Amino acid sequence: MGAHREKYWFFRNVAEVLGEGIIVLDEQGNLTFMNPEAERLLGWTEPELLGKNLHRAIHHTRADGTPCPLEECPVNKKIAAGDTYRVDEEVFSRKDGTLLPVSFVSTPLLEAGWVTGSVSVFRDISAEKKAKAEILESRERAENATKLKDRFLSLAAHDLRSPLVSLIGFLRWIERDAGNSMDARHREMLKRAETNTEHLVDMIDGLLDIGRLTTGEIQPVNSRFSVRSAAALVLEKFRHSAGEKRVALANDVPEDFDIFADYGLFLSVLYNLVSNAVKFTRPGDSVTVYSPAELANTIAVRDTGVGVPQGLLPRLFTREHKTSRPGTAGEKGNGLGLPFTHEIVKSHGGSLWAESDKGGSTFYVALPRE
Numbered sequence: 281m282g283a284h285r286e287k288y289w290f291f292r293n294v295a296e297v298l299g300e301g302i303i304v305l306d307e308q309g310n311l312t313f314m315n316p317e318a319e320r321l322l323g324w325t326e327p328e329l330l331g332k333n334l335h336r337a338i339h340h341t342r343a344d345g346t347p348c349p350l351e352e353c354p355v356n357k358k359i360a361a362g363d364t365y366r367v368d369e370e371v372f373s374r375k376d377g378t379l380l381p382v383s384f385v386s387t388p389l390l391e392a393g394w395v396t397g398s399v400s401v402f403r404d405i406s407a408e409k410k411a412k413a414e415i416l417e418s419r420e421r422a423e424n425a426t427k428l429k430d431r432f433l434s435l436a437a438h439d440l441r442s443p444l445v446s447l448i449g450f451l452r453w454i455e456r457d458a459g460n461s462m463d464a465r466h467r468e469m470l471k472r473a474e475t476n477t478e479h480l481v482d483m484i485d486g487l488l489d490i491g492r493l494t495t496g497e498i499q500p501v502n503s504r505f506s507v508r509s510a511a512a513l514v515l516e517k518f519r520h521s522a523g524e525k526r527v528a529l530a531n532d533v534p535e536d537f538d539i540f541a542d543y544g545l546f547l548s549v550l551y552n553l554v555s556n557a558v559k560f561t562r563p564g565d566s567v568t569v570y571s572p573a574e575l576a577n578t579i580a581v582r583d584t585g586v587g588v589p590q591g592l593l594p595r596l597f598t599r600e601h602k603t604s605r606p607g608t609a610g611e612k613g614n615g616l617g618l619p620f621t622h623e624i625v626k627s628h629g630g631s632l633w634a635e636s637d638k639g640g641s642t643f644y645v646a647l648p649r650e
């Protein structure tokens with residue numbers, strides 16, 4: 281057997297077992313070889329198409345159903361020019377007339393600089409296309425459902441808020457008006473009803489704030505400001521409660537450290553993080569706002585408190601999971617502080633993450649430079 285024939289048989293044997301369709305054409309575009317996978321995908325057998333123009337047999341129609349004449353065939357043009365043609369998504373027609381979505385590569389066969397034919401390797405992409413379409417569809421469905429849920433939540437929260445606020449008003453009125461004529465037990469109950477209702481209103485406000493951020497109703501308006509001053513302002517608000525718990529507060533942010541962010545929203549971020557830190561620290565512990573030396577444009581709140589249980593750590597930033605635990609002095613929460621904080625940081629294009637162990641927790645906020 282001559283070297284040429286030997287090569288031919290080697291090629292045939294390899295092509296027989298390959299999982300991709302292989303088609304070889306001569307310089308006129310007529311079929312000289314087709315492997316079993318190509319036969320299977322196209323529904324034609326090699327003898328049926330041998331010597332026939334392949335464009336007319338399988339490549340006569342475009343993906344949108346319009347005819348693709350040979351003169352306009354992009355593969356033909358490329359091959360004639362001695363170039364390779366690659367496409368991620370195109371269609372071939374099967375023997376039964378149905379269309380087969382494929383991705384393929386066609387390479388010219390060159391002999392002494394002349395195009396003597398071409399080899400095309402193609403793959404059925406219908407399963408991939410279907411999977412992609414399904415993912416898109418289910419993502420769209422999930423997004424719509426979330427939007428609907430958010431809208432419903434905002435509406436419900438909004439409707440609940442007003443009667444509760446007026447309830448607080450009534451409770452305060454009774455307290456003022458009849459406080460002294462009530463016995464201590466009734467006064468205590470009244471006070472508790474008031475605190476609980478205020479707590480509910482806080483929770484509703486939290487939900488409304490998150491809703492406004494996710495729907496884009498609140499848009500950050502950025503300016504450049506000193507982080508040290510912002511931290512000082514927030515820490516001041518906790519001076520009393522931290523003092524009562526004998527927790528030390530420290531502002532270690534350098535004087536010249538400024539950031540570009542929405543001032544009011546950034547204060548909320550710090551407020552939530554410091555409020556948590558104070559909530560989960562014990563007498564003798566400390567809470568520090570600082571800027572980690574190794575991280576650019578990052579502000580962190582570190583505490584030496586009880587730490588976050590490892591199982592809770594990855595769930596702190598979503599509303600869907602209940603993560604709220606009472607503080608070391610029995611302080612109550614809604615578990616909305618961190619989801620809100622996360623939304624704010626996200627709306628700035630930044631990131632929020634936490635590290636925690638038994639020695640305490642650190643929450644990091646990284647913001648883009650501009």
Ligand SMILES: Nc1ncnc2c1ncn2[C@@H]1O[C@H](COP(=O)(O)OP(=O)(O)OP(=O)(O)O)[C@@H](O)[C@H]1O
Nearest residue numbers: 556557560587588603604605613614615616617618
């Ligand atoms: N610094 C921290 N140390 C220990 N646990 C923390 C800390 N920060 C957050 N956590 C845990 O994460 C939970 C959720 O915090 P988040 O601020 O979202 O809600 P909350 O403080 O419980 O209530 P809210 O902020 O709505 O009043 C907390 O209840 C607590 O279990």
Ligand SMILES: [Mg+2]
Nearest residue numbers: 556613617618
């Ligand atoms: Mg909180």
